[in-house]
Amino acid sequence: MSNDHPIAVSARKVDMAFGLGEAKVTALKQADFSARRGELIMLVGPSGCGKTTLLSVIAGTLTPQAGEIEVFGQRLDGLSQEALTAFRQKNLGFVFQSFNLIPTLTVIENVMVPLLIQGMKHSLARAKAVAILEQVGLKGREESSPNALSGGQQQRVAIARALVHEPPLLICDEPTSALDKDTGAQIMQMIRDLSRSPNRCVVVVTHDFRIFRFADRIAEMEDGRISRVVDDPSTLEIQPHL
Amino acid sequence: MYRLALNMLFGDRAKLAMLLCGLSFSALLMAQQTSVFFGIMSWTYTPVVNIRAHVWVSDPMVEQANDAKPMRDTELGRVRSVDGVAWVAPLHTSFLQARMVDGNFKLITLVGIDADSFAGAPAQITQGRIEDLRLPNTVIVDEWGAQLMGRPVKGADGKMTVVPLKPGDVFEINDIEARIVGICKVRRAFTGGPFVYTTYDRSKTYTLGARRTLSFMLAEPVAGVTPAELCDRIEKETGLKAWTTDTVIWNWSERSLAKNTFWWFWKNTGIPFSFGTAVALGLFVGIAISGQTFYSFVLENLKYFAAIKAMGASMGVLARMLIIQAVTAGLIGFGLGAGMAQAIGRVMIEKGMPPFVMFPQVLLATLALTMGISIVSAIIGIVKVSRVDAATVFRG
Numbered sequence: 001m002s003n004d005h006p007i008a009v010s011a012r013k014v015d016m017a018f019g020l021g022e023a024k025v026t027a028l029k030q031a032d033f034s035a036r037r038g039e040l041i042m043l044v045g046p047s048g049c050g051k052t053t054l055l056s057v058i059a060g061t062l063t064p065q066a067g068e069i070e071v072f073g074q075r076l077d078g079l080s081q082e083a084l085t086a087f088r089q090k091n092l093g094f095v096f097q098s099f100n101l102i103p104t105l106t107v108i109e110n111v112m113v114p115l116l117i118q119g120m121k122h123s124l125a126r127a128k129a130v131a132i133l134e135q136v137g138l139k140g141r142e143e144s145s146p147n148a149l150s151g152g153q154q155q156r157v158a159i160a161r162a163l164v165h166e167p168p169l170l171i172c173d174e175p176t177s178a179l180d181k182d183t184g185a186q187i188m189q190m191i192r193d194l195s196r197s198p199n200r201c202v203v204v205v206t207h208d209f210r211i212f213r214f215a216d217r218i219a220e221m222e223d224g225r226i227s228r229v230v231d232d233p234s235t236l237e238i239q240p241h242l
Numbered sequence: 243m244y245r246l247a248l249n250m251l252f253g254d255r256a257k258l259a260m261l262l263c264g265l266s267f268s269a270l271l272m273a274q275q276t277s278v279f280f281g282i283m284s285w286t287y288t289p290v291v292n293i294r295a296h297v298w299v300s301d302p303m304v305e306q307a308n309d310a311k312p313m314r315d316t317e318l319g320r321v322r323s324v325d326g327v328a329w330v331a332p333l334h335t336s337f338l339q340a341r342m343v344d345g346n347f348k349l350i351t352l353v354g355i356d357a358d359s360f361a362g363a364p365a366q367i368t369q370g371r372i373e374d375l376r377l378p379n380t381v382i383v384d385e386w387g388a389q390l391m392g393r394p395v396k397g398a399d400g401k402m403t404v405v406p407l408k409p410g411d412v413f414e415i416n417d418i419e420a421r422i423v424g425i426c427k428v429r430r431a432f433t434g435g436p437f438v439y440t441t442y443d444r445s446k447t448y449t450l451g452a453r454r455t456l457s458f459m460l461a462e463p464v465a466g467v468t469p470a471e472l473c474d475r476i477e478k479e480t481g482l483k484a485w486t487t488d489t490v491i492w493n494w495s496e497r498s499l500a501k502n503t504f505w506w507f508w509k510n511t512g513i514p515f516s517f518g519t520a521v522a523l524g525l526f527v528g529i530a531i532s533g534q535t536f537y538s539f540v541l542e543n544l545k546y547f548a549a550i551k552a553m554g555a556s557m558g559v560l561a562r563m564l565i566i567q568a569v570t571a572g573l574i575g576f577g578l579g580a581g582m583a584q585a586i587g588r589v590m591i592e593k594g595m596p597p598f599v600m601f602p603q604v605l606l607a608t609l610a611l612t613m614g615i616s617i618v619s620a621i622i623g624i625v626k627v628s629r630v631d632a633a634t635v636f637r638g
């Protein structure tokens with residue numbers, strides 16, 4: 001991974017706190033973070049260090065109290081909720097820890113959701129969903145219920161849903177935590193392959209040290225800020241909390 | 243997106259069934275109770291329907307069709323002299339006890355009609371002839387009365403059955419013989435007693451020569467004069483009260499005897515309150531069950547709505563999804579409820595009890611209220627979804 005690749009995501013001096021008075025919890029303290037185009041970067045750290053909050057801020061689902069957020073050239077801080085919603089719609093794909101596939105919809109209907117949110121015609125959305133499902137190896141399972149699939153297959157559906165509208169930024173929250181080692185490795189290989197595009201960046205939050213090898217860089221967080229960034233994941237010393 | 247919203251709704255069959263139960267029960271209760279209410283209220287002006295004439299004339303103190311304040315027979319001549327009157331016929335109505343052959347007594351509504359013109363006679367004589375009323379001590383009984391006053395007979399199996407009265411059978415009114423010469427088909431009355439038709443003069447005999455027996459006068463306008471115009475003239479010239487007899491509930495004129503009777507019962511009885519309570523209960527149960535079930539549906543799907551929100555769905559899209567889900571459930575629930583009400587109504591109509599009148603307006607009002615329940619349910623869901631933070635999708 002070359003350091004020459006342009007910056008895709010940057011967070012500068014971001015502050016975020018929840019609650020008031022004695023109940024106030026500071027999640028991010030002057031946090032700085034950056035990810036490059038074509039890169040798969042992992043955010044790691046102990047529980048409560050601010051990984052999820054930073055991910056939410058980058059994803060535009062939380063608005064920071066201070067600091068600057070820029071994603072693919074678009075400043076997110078200061079945008080209205082409507083503008084943030086529109087931004088997420090076009091530029092972000094999500095892979096969630098618990099997949100968040102709607103159980104009452106079929107596999108293909110789940111994958112179509114981001115396209116239909118954008119207002120795409122049902123038939124066109126369906127064609128695109130069929131194509132991406134084939135790409136993730138789920139051809140023939142289009143009409144299945146998500147509950148009828150294995151954990152690995154469900155995560156593949158989630159990846160298909162995250163990518164069907166071709167977003168530049170893919171946000172993955174603990175994508176392998178519900179999967180066994182081999183399935184997790186397969187999923188990470190797929191995500192890594194998908195990140196290999198100059199117009200894409202993948203940010204993965206994880207506790208799973210078994211998948212560190214798939215990262216181009218690893219940013220370690222501690223007490224609401226990035227404590228260090230490791231350029232060669234193989235050199236990362238595995239901490240007990242990781 | 244909205245098609246998927248419906249698939250989400252139909253995919254959760256248990257919740258959908260519960261939701262439809264609440265909505266259809268509510269629609270059933272509202273439609274059925276309102277129809278029975280209108281059925282019972284339509285019975286209040288039954289005399290106007292059964293005794294047909296364009297204009298009814300009464301004592302000025304009369305408030306409704308069941309409230310006869312007898313007048314002197316000389317009033318007939320006064321009304322007959324009003325310009326625009328084609329003819330006038332006397333009418334007697336009273337509630338009397340009839341004594342059956344087995345010694346049992348039944349309450350009847352005695353109707354005395356003009357023996358010359360038979361004005362006010364029942365429209366449908368199913369057995370016998372109206373002209374036979376001119377024979378001594380004769381009456382025509384309605385079908386329900388024939389059944390009600392029939393003779394109980396023990397069958398071969400030991401069970402009691404009722405043999406309906408037929409022409410030739412006899413009973414007594416105030417110890418005076420009443421021989422049946424015909425059976426007619428008329429609408430049943432709110433006051434309960436079957437209709438027994440006789441001639442106006444004979445009704446005086448049956449009422450034991452009461453001083454005043456002229457309950458109402460039936461009048462017909464000459465060509466070119468409307469019933470309402472004739473009413474104006476009669477009231478102006480005689481000081482009596484004159485009524486039109488339009489019975490179409492949504493097309494009543496101010497002078498309608500049916501309308502005044504309907505509203506008299508509305509104001510002076512507990513019927514509207516009783517049925518209103520049942521309808522309100524239906525509405526309340528509908529809101530409670532459907533609102534709660536839909537809220538539970540939303541809660542169960544909250545993380546998916548949050549995920550959809552995170553993916554970039556605006557609150558407008560989510561609100562429309564919820565409204566489509568709630569309204570669809572409402573329409574199906576209304577269909578089921580109204581269908582059940584219709585089915586129950588058919589059975590009721592066949593049995594004739596209780597009365598059942600389902601106006602299209604009742605169905606429309608039930609639809610509107612069911613949609614109201616659905617919208618309230620959707621709003622509860624929308625408030626919940628609007629408060630969910632899209633960032634919660636990252637919290638496991």
